[in-house]
Amino acid sequence: MPTALFIIPPWLDLSAVAIGAIQGAMFSGRLKEHRIDLLGVTIIGVVVGLGGGLLRDLLLNQLPAAMTSNFYLIVAAAAALGGMLLQRAFNRLGPLIIALDAVTIGLFGAIGATKALAYGVPVVPAVFVGVVSAVGGSILRDMMLNLPIALMHVGSLYAVAAGAGTILLVALASAHVDITIAGIACVVVTTVIRLLAVRFGWSLPEQRAIGSWMRWRRS
Amino acid sequence: MPTALFIIPPWLDLSAVAIGAIQGAMFSGRLKEHRIDLLGVTIIGVVVGLGGGLLRDLLLNQLPAAMTSNFYLIVAAAAALGGMLLQRAFNRLGPLIIALDAVTIGLFGAIGATKALAYGVPVVPAVFVGVVSAVGGSILRDMMLNLPIALMHVGSLYAVAAGAGTILLVALASAHVDITIAGIACVVVTTVIRLLAVRFGWSLPEQRAIGSWMRWRRS
Amino acid sequence: MPTALFIIPPWLDLSAVAIGAIQGAMFSGRLKEHRIDLLGVTIIGVVVGLGGGLLRDLLLNQLPAAMTSNFYLIVAAAAALGGMLLQRAFNRLGPLIIALDAVTIGLFGAIGATKALAYGVPVVPAVFVGVVSAVGGSILRDMMLNLPIALMHVGSLYAVAAGAGTILLVALASAHVDITIAGIACVVVTTVIRLLAVRFGWSLPEQRAIGSWMRWRRS
Numbered sequence: 104m105p106t107a108l109f110i111i112p113p114w115l116d117l118s119a120v121a122i123g124a125i126q127g128a129m130f131s132g133r134l135k136e137h138r139i140d141l142l143g144v145t146i147i148g149v150v151v152g153l154g155g156g157l158l159r160d161l162l163l164n165q166l167p168a169a170m171t172s173n174f175y176l177i178v179a180a181a182a183a184l185g186g187m188l189l190q191r192a193f194n195r196l197g198p199l200i201i202a203l204d205a206v207t208i209g210l211f212g213a214i215g216a217t218k219a220l221a222y223g224v225p226v227v228p229a230v231f232v233g234v235v236s237a238v239g240g241s242i243l244r245d246m247m248l249n250l251p252i253a254l255m256h257v258g259s260l261y262a263v264a265a266g267a268g269t270i271l272l273v274a275l276a277s278a279h280v281d282i283t284i285a286g287i288a289c290v291v292v293t294t295v296i297r298l299l300a301v302r303f304g305w306s307l308p309e310q311r312a313i314g315s316w317m318r319w320r321r322s
Numbered sequence: 323m324p325t326a327l328f329i330i331p332p333w334l335d336l337s338a339v340a341i342g343a344i345q346g347a348m349f350s351g352r353l354k355e356h357r358i359d360l361l362g363v364t365i366i367g368v369v370v371g372l373g374g375g376l377l378r379d380l381l382l383n384q385l386p387a388a389m390t391s392n393f394y395l396i397v398a399a400a401a402a403l404g405g406m407l408l409q410r411a412f413n414r415l416g417p418l419i420i421a422l423d424a425v426t427i428g429l430f431g432a433i434g435a436t437k438a439l440a441y442g443v444p445v446v447p448a449v450f451v452g453v454v455s456a457v458g459g460s461i462l463r464d465m466m467l468n469l470p471i472a473l474m475h476v477g478s479l480y481a482v483a484a485g486a487g488t489i490l491l492v493a494l495a496s497a498h499v500d501i502t503i504a505g506i507a508c509v510v511v512t513t514v515i516r517l518l519a520v521r522f523g524w525s526l527p528e529q530r531a532i533g534s535w536m537r538w539r540r541s
Numbered sequence: 542m543p544t545a546l547f548i549i550p551p552w553l554d555l556s557a558v559a560i561g562a563i564q565g566a567m568f569s570g571r572l573k574e575h576r577i578d579l580l581g582v583t584i585i586g587v588v589v590g591l592g593g594g595l596l597r598d599l600l601l602n603q604l605p606a607a608m609t610s611n612f613y614l615i616v617a618a619a620a621a622l623g624g625m626l627l628q629r630a631f632n633r634l635g636p637l638i639i640a641l642d643a644v645t646i647g648l649f650g651a652i653g654a655t656k657a658l659a660y661g662v663p664v665v666p667a668v669f670v671g672v673v674s675a676v677g678g679s680i681l682r683d684m685m686l687n688l689p690i691a692l693m694h695v696g697s698l699y700a701v702a703a704g705a706g707t708i709l710l711v712a713l714a715s716a717h718v719d720i721t722i723a724g725i726a727c728v729v730v731t732t733v734i735r736l737l738a739v740r741f742g743w744s745l746p747e748q749r750a751i752g753s754w755m756r757w758r759r760s
Contacts, residue, residue, distance in 0.1 A: 142700055143693025157600075162376075164385040166602040170657075173665035219389075227392040242466075247680075249689050251468050255362025262361055381595075383604040438608075446611040461685075470687050474581025481580055 109217035109272075109286035111210065117174060119207045120152040121182035123240055126204055127151025128186030129193055131248065141187075147244055148183020149176065154240035159215045162232050163222055201301060202294075208265050209293030212237035213286040216269040217276070226273045233269030237293070238262045260300035268293030328436035328491075328505035330429065332393075338426040339371040339394060340401035342459050345423055346370025347405030348412055350467065360406075366463055367402020368395065373459035378434045381451050382441050420520060421513075427484050428512030431456035432505040435488040436495070445492045452488030456512070457481045479519035487512030547655035547710075547724035549648065555612060557645040558590040559620035561678055564642055565589025566624030567631055569686065579625075585682055586621020587614065592678035597653045600670050601660050639739060640732075646703050647731030650675035651724040654707040655714070664711045671707030675731070676700045698738035706731030 128148040131139050139147075153169045153176070160167040169175040186193060193200060215236025219229035238254055238261050245252045254261045268289040275285035347367040350358050358366075372388045372395070379386040388394040405412060412419060434455025438448035457473055457480050464471045473480045487508040494504035566586040569577050577585075591607045591614070598605040607613040624631060631638060653674025657667035676692055676699050683690045692699045706727040713723035737743065 139693050143690075146693055160602075161380060161599060162386060162389060164379075164383065164389075164602065167600060170600060170602075170662050170666045170670070173663045176665045176669055224389050225392045227395045228389045231395055232389070246465060246468075246684060247690055247693070249468065249684075249687065252362075252466055255358050255365055255466070380599060381605060381608060383598075383602065383608075443608050444611045446614045447608045450614055451608070465684060468687065471581075471685055474577050474584055474685070 108221050109213050109282050111214065111286075113174075115210065116214070117178045119210045120156075120175060120179050122152075122200075122203045122207045123155075123211075124148035124152030124179040124182035125186035125193060126200065127240070127244055128183040129190055129200075130244065132187055132190050134248065141184075144187045145180055145183045147247065148186060149179040150243045150247060151240040152179035152182065154243040155211050155215070155236045155238065158239035158243070159218065159232055159236040162228075162235060163219060163224065165222070202298065205264070205294040205297035205301075206290060208237045208261065208297060209268050209290035211240075212265040212269045212293055213272055213289040216272050216289070217282055217286060220273065220276055226277060229273055230266065230269045233272070233289075234262055234265045237265035237269075260297060264293045264296035264300065267296055327440050328432050328501050330433065330505075334429070335433070336393060336397045338429045339375075339398050341371075341419075341422045341426045342374070342430075343367035343371030343398040343401035344405035344412060345419065346459070346463055347402040348409055348419075349463065351406055351409050353467065360403075363406045364399050364402045366466065367405060368398040369462045369466060370459040371398035371401065373462040374430050374434070374455045374457065377458035377462070378437065378451055378455040381447075381454060382438060382443070384441070421517065424483070424513040424516035424520075425509060427456045427480065427516060428487050428509035430459075431484040431488045431512055432491055432508040435491050435508070436501055436505060439492065439495055445496060448492055449485065449488045452491070452508075453481055453484045456484035456488075479516060483512045483515035483519065486515055546659050547651050547720050549652065549724075551612075553648065554652070555616045557648045558594075558613060558617050560590075560638075560641045560645045561593075561649075562586035562590030562617040562620035563624035563631060564638065565678070565682055566621040567628055567638075568682065570625055570628050572686065579622075582625045583618055583621045585685065586624060587617040588681045588685060589678040590617035590620065592681040593649050593653070593674045593676065596677035596681070597656065597670055597674040600666075600673060601657060601662070603660070640736065643702070643732040643735035643739075644728060646675045646699065646735060647706050647728035649678075650703040650707045650731055651710055651727040654710050654727070655720055655724060658711065658714055664715060667711050668704065668707045671710070671727075672700055672703045675703035675707075698735060698743055702731045702734035702738065705734055 125148070127150060128144050130151070131144050131147040156175075157167045157169060169179075212233040216229050216233030219232035220226075224232065241254060241261065242252055268291075271292050272285045272289035275288060276282060344367070346369060347363050349370070350363050350366040375394075376386045376388060388398075431452040435448050435452030438451035439445075443451065460473060460480065461471055487510075490511050491504045491508035494507060495501060563586070565588060566582050568589070569582050569585040594613075595605045595607060607617075650671040654667050654671030657670035658664075662670065679692060679699070680690055706729075709730050710723045710727035713726060714720060
């Protein structure tokens with residue numbers, strides 16, 4: 104197993120956190136029926152920006168990255184507040200935000216899967232850690248906002264995109280491909296699948312649809 | 323304190339995970355008003371099958387067992403998908419599934435409590451770890467599905483059965499009884515209490531009922 | 542960075558846990574539409590009393606304090622049951638409970654922030670750990686009861702009070718002030734802000750209000 108981490112420059116890591124936090128703040132800003140205050144928006148922004156990494160490090164039994172430096176929390180909180188104050192401007196940048204977010208999922212997935220491999224975790228849980236790193240922030244967001252978890256419902260290929268990217272990464276790493284190349288491949292594949300899914304409205308079959316198909320075969 | 327683990331054969335451990343995952347998938351399959359897709363059903367299956375063990379290892383500050391081998395996640399995901407596709411067949415096996423599930427709670431409780439004792443945790447938190455191992459999967463399931471947590475509500479003796487079993491186990495272990503015998507006693511007691519509770523509709527008093535009894539005494 | 546912990550006597554630590562647990566039990570006792578049983582009330586009490594410390598130790602990658610002694614779980618469970626049975630009496634003590642609860646938030650915040658500093662965590666995440674220690678129990682409570690998280694909504698200065706206290710503590714500790722004095726300052730500031738907020742109905746601006754102010758400036 105490779106022991107190298109997929110190292111990305113700190114500015115890129117913090118940018119991914121900031122994009123997550125902006126998305127989180129914009130998301131909670133759209134919940135008009137909830138009376139969320141300034142602090143609540145900041146919390147949700149921080150949770151979306153840092154939650155995936157936090158769950159990753161809990162799964163790997165490591166000190167969470169956000170505990171090792173002042174920058175993660177400062178960037179996440181500032182981005183969340185910025186995302187709330189400039190919501191109008193960011194709303195007009197919709198497609199750009201979606202594209203940046205797709206890259207962010209890919210980056211979080213690649214960082215998570217390689218960190219798992221570096222700590223000696225086998226390939227299947229390494230893929231799992233990668234996917235949780237990528238989508239964990241949005242799962243925690245929905246749990247804290249008391250909403251159905253978006254990615255378990257029809258119409259979202261978030262986790263599938265992250266899964267495809269991290270499976271490719273782990274396969275390439277097992278074939279001794281350089282970890283930087285494997286990481287970039289993961290980011291590209293995740294981004295492309297996510298953007299195609301948004302563009303063409305792809306979704307997984309609903310569990311109910313499968314049920315009726317089973318019933319139809321039986322009758 | 324004993325340092326021996328209650329070791330069960332890998333096939334039994336993985337069978338317990340599979341039964342949990344099948345139950346989780348069947349449970350989410352009954353939620354007709356939620357539009358859960360294939361991925362959502364798999365996630366819930368994996369959470370029910372592996373969530374108890376994950377919470378156990380977080381409480382004990384250990385690398386989660388599911389991170390140490392490829393098998394846990396593969397078995398849980400496969401069982402969840404199987405549970406969804408064969409829902410009709412499994413529904414007809416209702417009583418068998420309930421019985422297997424009762425044994426599974428007992429096994430998870432025994433594994434959790436002995437693991438806690440083996441790491442030097444005192445007896446009261448060791449019982450707590452055992453109970454969390456047994457019922458943690460279903461708590462996480464309800465939190466992720468945005469449902470009231472089943473075991474906090476009237477009509478479920480899940481946690482009580484697990485608590486009785488693990489208290490017995492810890493008492494026997496403190497009396498230097500062989501850990502395998504203590505573990506088997508835990509599984510048997512948990513299973514019997516759970517099955518009797520299902521059969522005779524036992525439940526804990528409701529908090530409101532206690533309230534009115536207090537009011538009645540005062541008047 | 543200081544490496545000293547803010548050590549408080551065990552009876553004070555356990556009293557804080559007990560006050561949290563009583564509050565949790567009283568809170569779930571007011572939820573008449575939920576049919577929570579005895580076990581559910583105990584679980585919520587334990588979660589409120591011990592949840593903040595549990596999240597603190599997960600963030601710091603340490604064995605949770607509640608796993609190191611029999612007392613934490615016994616005190617939390619007993620206080621929760623007491624809080625439920627004596628709900629009427631405690632309701633009449635409302636102002637006293639609010640005051641004790643404000644001190645408890647301050648104590649949990651001081652313990653959490655100093656523990657983080659003692660493990661070498663930088664100042665910003667140390668403040669974060671302090672705030673999570675102080676308010677984490679009530680966040681977990683709301684997530685488990687399937688309620689909107691109280692502290693993210695208008696009208697609560699819980700987290701702000703804890704934040705102000707822990708920021709002061711970390712600033713004093715960085716200036717090499719004795720940790721006991723810094724800890725007491727944290728408790729006093731947190732308590733005073735929380736009580737003034739309750740007394741004068743202070744709250745943070747609502748995210749919607751900021752939105753309409755932005756709109757007004759634009760028009």
